[in-house]
Amino acid sequence: MSELEKLMSILDIHALKARYFRSMDNKDWPALENVFAPDLVADFRAATGGFDESMLIHGAATYVAQLAPILGQVLTVHHGHMPEITIESPTTASGIWAMEDKLWVQEGSALPFRWMHGYGHYHERYVRLERGWCIKEIRLSRLRVDVG
Amino acid sequence: MSELEKLMSILDIHALKARYFRSMDNKDWPALENVFAPDLVADFRAATGGFDESMLIHGAATYVAQLAPILGQVLTVHHGHMPEITIESPTTASGIWAMEDKLWVQEGSALPFRWMHGYGHYHERYVRLERGWCIKEIRLSRLRVDVG
Amino acid sequence: MSELEKLMSILDIHALKARYFRSMDNKDWPALENVFAPDLVADFRAATGGFDESMLIHGAATYVAQLAPILGQVLTVHHGHMPEITIESPTTASGIWAMEDKLWVQEGSALPFRWMHGYGHYHERYVRLERGWCIKEIRLSRLRVDVG
Numbered sequence: 001m002s003e004l005e006k007l008m009s010i011l012d013i014h015a016l017k018a019r020y021f022r023s024m025d026n027k028d029w030p031a032l033e034n035v036f037a038p039d040l041v042a043d044f045r046a047a048t049g050g051f052d053e054s055m056l057i058h059g060a061a062t063y064v065a066q067l068a069p070i071l072g073q074v075l076t077v078h079h080g081h082m083p084e085i086t087i088e089s090p091t092t093a094s095g096i097w098a099m100e101d102k103l104w105v106q107e108g109s110a111l112p113f114r115w116m117h118g119y120g121h122y123h124e125r126y127v128r129l130e131r132g133w134c135i136k137e138i139r140l141s142r143l144r145v146d147v148g
Numbered sequence: 149m150s151e152l153e154k155l156m157s158i159l160d161i162h163a164l165k166a167r168y169f170r171s172m173d174n175k176d177w178p179a180l181e182n183v184f185a186p187d188l189v190a191d192f193r194a195a196t197g198g199f200d201e202s203m204l205i206h207g208a209a210t211y212v213a214q215l216a217p218i219l220g221q222v223l224t225v226h227h228g229h230m231p232e233i234t235i236e237s238p239t240t241a242s243g244i245w246a247m248e249d250k251l252w253v254q255e256g257s258a259l260p261f262r263w264m265h266g267y268g269h270y271h272e273r274y275v276r277l278e279r280g281w282c283i284k285e286i287r288l289s290r291l292r293v294d295v296g
Numbered sequence: 297m298s299e300l301e302k303l304m305s306i307l308d309i310h311a312l313k314a315r316y317f318r319s320m321d322n323k324d325w326p327a328l329e330n331v332f333a334p335d336l337v338a339d340f341r342a343a344t345g346g347f348d349e350s351m352l353i354h355g356a357a358t359y360v361a362q363l364a365p366i367l368g369q370v371l372t373v374h375h376g377h378m379p380e381i382t383i384e385s386p387t388t389a390s391g392i393w394a395m396e397d398k399l400w401v402q403e404g405s406a407l408p409f410r411w412m413h414g415y416g417h418y419h420e421r422y423v424r425l426e427r428g429w430c431i432k433e434i435r436l437s438r439l440r441v442d443v444g
Contacts, residue, residue, distance in 0.1 A: 018230035082314035166378035
């Protein structure tokens with residue numbers, strides 16, 4: 001793999017993660033599922049500051065099907081920063097991203113808070129499928145979570 | 149256009165947008181005008197959360213001349229995140245950026261709020277002039293705006 | 297220096313700065329010292345919004361030894377945005393980053409505030425040592441600092 005191909009892959013993965021954030025905050029669920037490999041492992045057990053075993057999920061379709069109704073009554077803003085991407089082979093890579101998220105919960109939601117403001121890091125693995133780089137593993141660690 | 153030239157253009161556009169933010173928050177109006185093509189179309193009709201027709205502006209000089217007195221009594225922080233840049237030809241490109249902005253309004257300003265905190269996306273088109281890549285079209289969409 | 301080598305250096309410096317933020321917020325002091333050149337000049341005199349002469353520090357080891365006890369009782373989140381990196385030679389570069397930082401101060405800290413929320417820019421110089429690109433000079437300028 002040439003240095004140029006590595007740089008192209010790094011920038012492709014940056015744009016992949018941008019689509020992850022944008023499709024989530026715009027509640028475009030088909031676009032969100034499309035950033036994941038079908039056999040995604042999503043570990044959001046630390047997402048809300050506690051440790052929720054139900055948030056370890058296998059499969060992109062399953063994850064999006066679980067997430068969509070939860071966020072249906074929530075306005076979200078997710079921001080990502082400061083990627084550290086390592087290209088390991090032409091079809092595998094890993095990465096870390098700093099992140100911040102804000103949730104504003106609307107009336108009628110089952111979530112046990114009205115707003116949440118969190119900070120942390122995504123720890124990810126990527127795989128290159130025929131349609132391009134996809135997120136294959138995603139785990140969120142937290143520096144801090146405030147809720148109200 | 150080679151892949152290397154495309155990567156160089158993508159990073160040039162990242163730095164262009166960085167100058168946009170930095171010159172605005174430092175109120176360096178000549179530097180801000182310099183990031184725009186002269187025939188800029190700036191669509192900030194959704195900027196303050198409502199829909200203000202006077203914020204659709206043609207021309208870089210006109211836009212900066214309108215903006216500078218508004219922001220003269222406002223401390224601003226604008227942050228950009230997660231670019232998705234598409235190089236369409238050696239001289240044209242498009243891009244989307246996540247953004248967050250905070251305004252603190254000082255005494256004497258005509259703005260109808262004391263502070264604003266917003267979230268959204270820039271949707272942009274770029275053109276490569278002799279002096280380098282410039283922003284030719286900029287439109288701001290909003291996820292949320294809070295004012296107080 | 298080829299254009300490809302310049303792009304590789306720019307992305308290396310992006311990842312270097314990511315390690316700076318991540319090691320600081322995770323209080324991994326050896327990793328933090330490792331992002332700096334040994335003869336670091338760190339100018340954080342404007343960090344807390346005033347102007348504190350004791351925050352102009354020479355030497356990576358000295359800086360980290362001074363910082364670690366201060367932050368031992370503080371939860372921090374630092375985010376960086378919008379790099380403008382200039383590669384000046386195969387071993388020297390400069391850069392500007394937008395930044396935002398939040399500090400939550402725990403009981404028993406000597407810091408004269410309970411929380412801080414700041415905005416500004418890092419102005420930096422980089423040097424390429426045998427172990428890769430390092431931060432050689434870092435200066436923080438502020439747009440705004442709020443404390444409570």
